[in-house]
Amino acid sequence: MIEHHQLPIHQIRIGIYGTSTIVDRIMKVMASFPVFAPVPVVVSEEQEAPELTDRMQGEMEAMLLADPLAQRKLATGEWLPLPVYPVPVNEAGFYRALFAAERQGKLTGGISVDTMPEGVVRQVMQALDLSNVQAAIYAGPEREPGTSAPGERIADFHQAWYDSGACSVALTGIESVARELSKRGIPHERVLPSDQDIQMSLEQAMLSAVSRRSREGQMVVGMIRIDDFAAQALKRNNEHEVQKLKLDIHRMMLDYVESLDGCLSHLGGDEYMFFTTRSVFRRETGGYKAIPLAKAVNKTYGISLSIGIGFGHSASSAGTNARIALSKSKEAGGNACFIIREDRTLIGPLAMAEPERDALSFTDASFIKRAEEAGMASAYLSKLLHQRARFGKYEYKVHELAHLLGITVRSAHRLLQLWSDHDLVEISGIEKVPRGRPRQIFKFSFLE
Structure with missing residues (x-):
């Protein structure tokens, strides 16, 4: 006789918030959704909302709101700790x-x-x-x-x-x-709310929770390149010390990837690749804010790293995004880390060996495309983002910009005119000098 064993369902803990009448109604409809582990929160007055949601934080993955007054209170609260799904009345x-x-x-x-x-x-x-x-x-x-x-x-x-x-x-x-x-x-x-209204809200909460869990287990690929390792090798007395340095760095990489519950692969030369999951990577970087490995390597050996992190729905797409992110870090001059998400949104630069003023910034794919159409090369954008994060700088005089981008002053003038025509740059002020014409100060408004 064949025995059939039902696989356990990883249930979603969801709070059902409202007065007794509507909570009872939702609980009856929810009986047909075994994926949920409902936690009814029956209240007598809507003003109890803030206190109860504070208590529920960390216990629930989501909350279903059934009272219009509570929906207004919670939807406008900046402290809201959970994804909230209102049950509309149609x-x-x-x-x-x-x-x-x-x-x-x-x-x-x-x-x-x-x-x-x-x-x-x-x-x-x-x-x-x-x-x-x-x-x-x-x-x-x-x-x-x-x-x-x-x-x-x-x-x-x-x-x-x-x-x-x-x-x-x-x-x-x-x-x-x-x-x-x-x-x-x-x-x-x-x-x-009708049963259909309740079902639609439950389906929305279920799909969002499943999508969120899918992202938590998403593949993350990281690519690490040692900046100018040849110059560091020349500082060693002999080849034996160079090989020891390589082993020490490799060991430090292994320890870091172990903390990510991942695996490390040496690609040869000065490049490494590691694999982990998104939830672990977010936890170890403090919410995509800093890379402890870069700080440790810099402090111990005086070596900086260029790091690219890629998110993706497959190892292939994550690896492609990691390679793009690594190129952004190199373009920024090294000692930088960028993340490319699955939707090609750019995050970064993350904090490396020095404290960042703005450790986390998001640049969506549509803006990157608009900037490139305006003649802003990827290398230029990476350097500007890096300077903004490290020094809080988003205003430049022409000669400063030319020095940063490694171009002539004439080319900088031409690019600024082009970017100004596409609303990427605006004149923010004028610096008077003892001799010669006053110098214009240009502001990259998208970096503010």
Whole structure:
């Protein structure tokens, strides 16, 4: 008899945040998503959001938000620690609330609505041939300045329309507003997300989590080149010391790659290649900020390294990106590290032997293409990025730029004019000199 064993599912821990009514509803729908390990967080008031999310940090991979007020609070908070997926209320929930009001005889006059876009309300009313029914739609803030209860202003809005006789029922998507309306004796119906709305949010959270995990296990290829090793070898007294230096450097490389849980390969000459995973590399570099190996080699032997790191969905693409990143480091003059991501976004330069002012910067592929179309060679861009990270410099006089790029002053003038025409450079000031014409100062605005 053949036994079938189900493989264990690496579940995604997701917090379900909201009031009891909606959390129970989401939990029922989530039963058909075995990939999730739900952690229900039932709250009585929406203002509990910040405290609870702080407590949940590190415990969850994502959070599902089902209350409109909580969504607004959390979506605008800079401290937000988790990916958040709101559960929207769409047409289906509004249809259901209208039918419920009709069945109970509440739809004798107009309606007042909150948390629904005006366009959706008008579209549904027209589809149900209720265009003649007045619909008052709330579009203001949820709280009046000076009040303490969330949603109090929304409840006042519904009451004003009910007291005027223009509306016979309130349709609200907020539980605290529904409770307040019950206290005031105002007929109302809850507008809740449909099962389809909940499923769509769960699918979005699942796909994002799977994609994130895929990136964590993504292949990383690193290429390391010792800068000007021949000059370092000439400083040794004999060939024996040169060979010992090579062995010492190789041993240091092995120790570093061991910390990355990776493997190292000597490509011959002055180049090495290593393989690791993205999550480990990010951890060991402090979030792509610094390369400890470069600092250690420089401090011990006075040798600088050019390093290129490539991310990719395959070893081949990661290796190609690593080679491109290494060329960027060489173009910057050595003692530099750049990263090329799978989308060809450029990260860097990372901190090497000296502290960087701006250790991490992102330059997307579209900008690199635009710069190249404007006549900015890859080598020029690498040197400018390197100077910006190391010295915080993004303004140059013509002769300074010519010296940095290794070109004539005349060529620098020509390039600056070309880059200015493509909005890469602008004049930021003028330096007066005792003799001769004042010198213009050019600012590379994309480096600010």
